[in-house]
Amino acid sequence: MxxxxxxxxxxxxxxxxxxxxxxxxxxxxxxxxxxxxxxxxxxxxxxxxxxxxxxxxxxxxxxxxxxxxxxxxxxxxxxxxxxxxxxxxxxxxxxxxxxxxxxxxxxxxxxxxxxxxxxxxxxxxxxxxxxxxxxxxxxxxxxxxxxxxxxxxxxxxxxxxxxxxxxxxxxxxxxxxxxxxxxxxxxxxxxxxxxxxxxxxxxxxxxxxxxxxxPADLVRGLGAPVRIAVEAGALGQDRARQIEGAESVAGDGVSTVITTRRPAPVLQALAGMDALAGLQVRGATLEDVFLQLTGREYRA
Structure with missing residues (x-):
């Protein structure tokens, strides 16, 4: 070029x-x-x-x-x-x-x-x-x-x-x-x-x-985990913690959220459990890269 x-x-x-x-x-x-x-x-x-x-x-x-x-x-x-x-x-x-x-x-x-x-x-x-x-x-x-x-x-x-x-x-x-x-x-x-x-x-x-x-290269270089959310009614937190690859599990009563750097086995397990209702998968974004590099403090 x-x-x-x-x-x-x-x-x-x-x-x-x-x-x-x-x-x-x-x-x-x-x-x-x-x-x-x-x-x-x-x-x-x-x-x-x-x-x-x-x-x-x-x-x-x-x-x-x-x-x-x-x-x-x-x-x-x-x-x-x-x-x-x-x-x-x-x-x-x-x-x-x-x-x-x-x-x-x-x-x-x-x-x-x-x-x-x-x-x-x-x-x-x-x-x-x-x-x-x-x-x-x-x-x-x-x-x-x-x-x-x-x-x-x-x-x-x-x-x-x-x-x-x-x-x-x-x-x-x-x-x-x-x-x-x-x-x-x-x-x-x-x-x-x-x-x-x-x-x-x-x-x-x-x-x-x-x-x-x-942008995609910068995001991949961040090495951030993926957040996988499903409806809480489809998957409880205790059951989610038993899934291979789940690093942490949280929930708010509406969704159960699994944090992982190995999304493939987690998604495979969720499919096997028939627990894909309300599935949302969120990886890192350019905003995550930006905040890591520049910080979160207010700017004038």
Whole structure:
């Protein structure tokens, strides 16, 4: 896979605070890459340096083989950026907003309708931006970042503050973008979002990368046990403790929960006991990896 983004030993300081501390990473062509971390981890600062919006104190970033700093005008037509906070022009409709952005890049008029359709806003083309819902405004923001058909797209917490339905709809849009061959770099606080969408993720804290790799590999590397739950009426706790492979057993009167690192013999035993009613199997998730690496304390 060709390397679309290369960051080498990137450092950014604000006074005595080191926001990004010697980060190196690569993003491949057509890859969906996630950057995760708690508040203050350095995610947005790192992405802004990749976008060419902020100058590193040391180190270097190249995108599509070009240095991003000093501000590289050769990249303007090849990179799309959706920031955490997007402001639209007052009193313009969704179609007019896109047309304005498109005119800056010389995008053809047909591109406007294509982008409205891609993000599911065709029926809102004549609606002023301030009248759009939060999810619709986020999709319009992404359309503005894509209107010039860039090769690389940066999305900084695009689903923040969206309701579950709007988030799921947005995921469909992001998948469609990536399926068009675009390289996508995403920052998010939602672990399920990263696990579903991203080919690889980098987990950051304190300005450094703690782990990097495909979500499934990071989860497997955790070595966490599996939790198997069945209805308490189908299997009591005493009987559950006799099952081969059961490491611990707990229950709340509704479910009996077996914790194990050997789920196969446990499931086989449950099937033999005809005790599969209400079966739920839960393995570790990317959120478990995230919490193990970054801790559980509150962040400002």
């Amino acid at each position: 060709a390397e679309t983004i290369i960051a080498r030993e990137v450092v950014k300081r604000y006074g005595s605070v080191t926001a990004v501390d010697g980060v190196s990473l690569t993003v491949g062509e057509g890859e969906f890459f996630g950057i995760l971390g708690p508040n203050g981890a350095g995610k947005t600062t790192l992405v802004e340096m990749m976008e060419g919006l902020r100058q590193p104190d040391s180190g270097s970033v190249t995108v599509l083989g070009e240095p991003v700093w000093p501000r590289n005008t050769r990249l303007l037509h090849r990179v799309g950026v959706q920031l955490q906070g997007t402001s639209f022009f007052e009193r313009l409709t969704a179609h007019e907003q896109l047309a304005t952005f498109g005119a800056v890049y010389g995008a053809p008029a047909a591109r406007i309708d294509e982008m409205l359709e891609l993000v599911g806003l065709t029926d809102k083309a004549s609606t002023r931006a301030e009248k759009l819902s939060g999810g619709q405004a986020q999709r319009l923001s992404i359309a503005c970042a894509l209107v010039h058909d860039p090769d690389v797209v940066f999305l900084d917490e695009p689903s923040a503050a969206l309701d579950p339905q709007a988030r799921r709809n947005l995921w469909d849009v992001l998948r469609a973008i990536n399926e068009r061959g675009k390289t996508v770099v995403l920052t998010t606080h939602y672990m399920d979002e990263a696990e579903i969408l991203c080919d690889r993720v980098a987990i950051m804290d304190g300005g450094t990368i703690l782990q990097l790799g495909p």
